[in-house]
Amino acid sequence: MRRRIDPGRWGLWAFLLLSALFFALPLWAMVVTSLKDMDQIRSSSPLAWPDAPTLQAWQAAWSEACAGVECGGVRSGFWNSVAIALPSTLLPIGVGALNGYALSYWQPRGAGWLFGALLLGGFLPVQVMIYPLVKTLAAAGLFGTLPAIVLVHLVFSMPVMTLLFRNHFLSLPRELFLAARVDGAGFWRVFVQLMLPMSLPIMVVAGIIQVTGVWNDYLLGLVFAGPDWQPMTVQLNNIVNTSTGERRYDLNMAATLLTSLVPLLVYFGSGRWFVRGIAAGAVK
Structure with missing residues (x-):
C-alpha cells in the first residue's frame, strides 16, 4: 500500500529545518570568520570557508587582545568566571535543595x-x-x-532553585519520608541519606541553569565584581567595543566563541540528564 504524503509532517520538518538554519547560520559565520585573516574577511563572503584556515585569532583573543590599555585577552576573565561560577552554582543548589526539602516535607508555620x-x-x-x-x-x-558577586548570584537564584527542588521533592512518594521518620531519622539524616541521592537529575538541571546563567551574566558582574574579578563577558564587551586600532572581526568572533564554549560544553555533556530532570515528576 502506497504511503500517503502527510502535508502536516512535511510542514513540520520544513519549519524545524528553517529554525535550525536560522540559529546555525550566525554560528557558522562566527566560526568561519574567526578562522580567516583580515584580508580574507574583506574579500570573501561572511559564510565562505577560508582558503587558509588559521587559529591565530583564537590565540590572540585568548592572551593578546586589547581592551583599552590592557592587552591580556580573555584569559584572566576566564579564570575569574570560573572562580565566580563554581561557588555561585554549588551554594545555590545546596541552599535551594535545603529550602525545597523544608518547604515540601517539614512545612514550618x-x-x-x-x-x-x-x-x-x-x-x-x-x-x-x-x-x-x-x-x-x-x-x-x-x-x-x-564574595559580593557570589552572594548576589545566590540571592537572585533562590526563587528558581527553591521552586525546582520543592516541586521535585513533592513528586517523590511521601511514604519514603514517613518510613524514614518511623525509623528515627531526623531532619538532616533524611535530607542527606534519602532525599539527595534521589535528586541527581534535578540537581543536574539546576546546575545547568545556574552555570549558564552565571557564566553568561554581564550586568551583575560589571556592577558587583569590581575591577579585580571582572568575568569573561565584561572583558569580551571591552574587547569588542574598544575604539583603538583596527577593528579585528576575526579576533572579536574568536573571543565570543571562547566565551560561549563553557555553557555549550556543560549543556551537551549533560543534556540527557537535563531532559530526565525536567521530565521527573511530570506525570504527577
Missing part, C-alpha cells in the same frame, strides 16, 4: 507565605535591586569583591 514571598521576589526586575544591594554591600565592606 508560615511556610506557604514564605514560599509565596520568595517567588514574588523572583518576579522583581534585577535592575530594581541593584542600587539597594550596592549600598548594602558597600556598608558591609564587600562591594567589588568575589
